[in-house]
Amino acid sequence: MPGGSAAAPKKGMSNGKKILYSVLGVWIGGIVVFVILFGITAHKAPSVASGVFSPTDEFRLDTWFKVGPIDFNKGVLYLLMAVGITLGVMTYVSKRLQQRPTGRLQVAVEWFYDLTRGMATENMDDTMARKYFPLIATLFVFILVSNLIGYIPLPIDSAEKFTLFGAHIPSFQIFATDTNVAFPLILALCVFTLTTYEGVKHHGPIGYLKSLMPGGVTGPIVPLIFGIEILSNFLRLVSLTVRLWANLLAGHLLIAFMGGELGVLVGQPVVSWFLLPIGVAIFLFEAVLIAALQAFIFAILTAIYLGSAVSSH
Numbered sequence: 001m002p003g004g005s006a007a008a009p010k011k012g013m014s015n016g017k018k019i020l021y022s023v024l025g026v027w028i029g030g031i032v033v034f035v036i037l038f039g040i041t042a043h044k045a046p047s048v049a050s051g052v053f054s055p056t057d058e059f060r061l062d063t064w065f066k067v068g069p070i071d072f073n074k075g076v077l078y079l080l081m082a083v084g085i086t087l088g089v090m091t092y093v094s095k096r097l098q099q100r101p102t103g104r105l106q107v108a109v110e111w112f113y114d115l116t117r118g119m120a121t122e123n124m125d126d127t128m129a130r131k132y133f134p135l136i137a138t139l140f141v142f143i144l145v146s147n148l149i150g151y152i153p154l155p156i157d158s159a160e161k162f163t164l165f166g167a168h169i170p171s172f173q174i175f176a177t178d179t180n181v182a183f184p185l186i187l188a189l190c191v192f193t194l195t196t197y198e199g200v201k202h203h204g205p206i207g208y209l210k211s212l213m214p215g216g217v218t219g220p221i222v223p224l225i226f227g228i229e230i231l232s233n234f235l236r237l238v239s240l241t242v243r244l245w246a247n248l249l250a251g252h253l254l255i256a257f258m259g260g261e262l263g264v265l266v267g268q269p270v271v272s273w274f275l276l277p278i279g280v281a282i283f284l285f286e287a288v289l290i291a292a293l294q295a296f297i298f299a300i301l302t303a304i305y306l307g308s309a310v311s312s313h
Contacts (some may be wrong), residue, residue: 147291150176199309
């Protein structure tokens with residue numbers, strides 16, 4: 001332009017915004033299509049109307065086959081997978097710790113070691129920390145792996161099958177061993193047993209019971225406080241179990257409901273499509289944050305309970 005500066009080129013829309021607007025357009029377009037095709041009148045599926053389908057079907061453990069007295073089902077499959085992956089991870093980590101820290105993967109291994117080592121050393125004395133650090137680290141990895149594989153869809157729904165090249169394949173489904181209360185209960189029982197063992201070993205049977213009492217409590221209130229402390233000690237078992245079980249169960253139920261089941265239950269396909277982004281967001285939130293957070297909480301509470309067993313109030 002004569003006598004003036006050249007106009008600055010206009011910046012185009014960023015790739016992130018293009019993707020966001022595209023997804024938003026598909027979502028809104030899908031809502032319109034579902035309303036046109038199915039309307040807004042409820043028409044429940046026969047399996048829902050007859051009561052055959054239930055949202056709790058995801059957590060039902062159907063026996064696939066038996067090996068002696070053991071019923072092999074999807075819960076056992078996920079447990080064996082978690083055990084195998086945990087053994088592989090711990091073996092790999094132990095070997096990598098012997099090498100010089102080079103590369104991001106090695107840094108991650110060092111970070112994991114420092115994290116789990118800190119759980120033990122900050123809550124126990126040196127002797128106890130050396131003894132129980134492997135347990136704390138293994139519990140953390142085992143629960144984390146169990147939680148994470150619970151968000152991977154696998155062909156485990158034997159009640160619903162599809163045909164592929166003539167083979168009847170179970171439908172894909174997500175499932176976590178934590179959603180069966182027996183799994184966190186067994187882990188909590190192990191921690192409770194070890195805690196009691198260390199306390200009795202350190203203080204003696206009577207001394208351990210005395211160590212549960214807060215210092216400075218005297219007079220007629222002693223029996224009441226003693227009863228509360230005994231109860232709270234057993235409630236640790238309940239809290240460890242319920243915290244892990246309830247969080248994972250609630251997360252999987254929310255993912256299922258927001259991912260499509262609510263629309264099936266109310267007989268509105270448009271509801272399933274409308275809530276799908278919320279289901280995806282909850283899935284990512286659970287898989288990225290809750291899976292690791294619950295593993296961390298269980299591991300650090302284990303360290304705290306073991307450390308408090310050999311100390312006095």
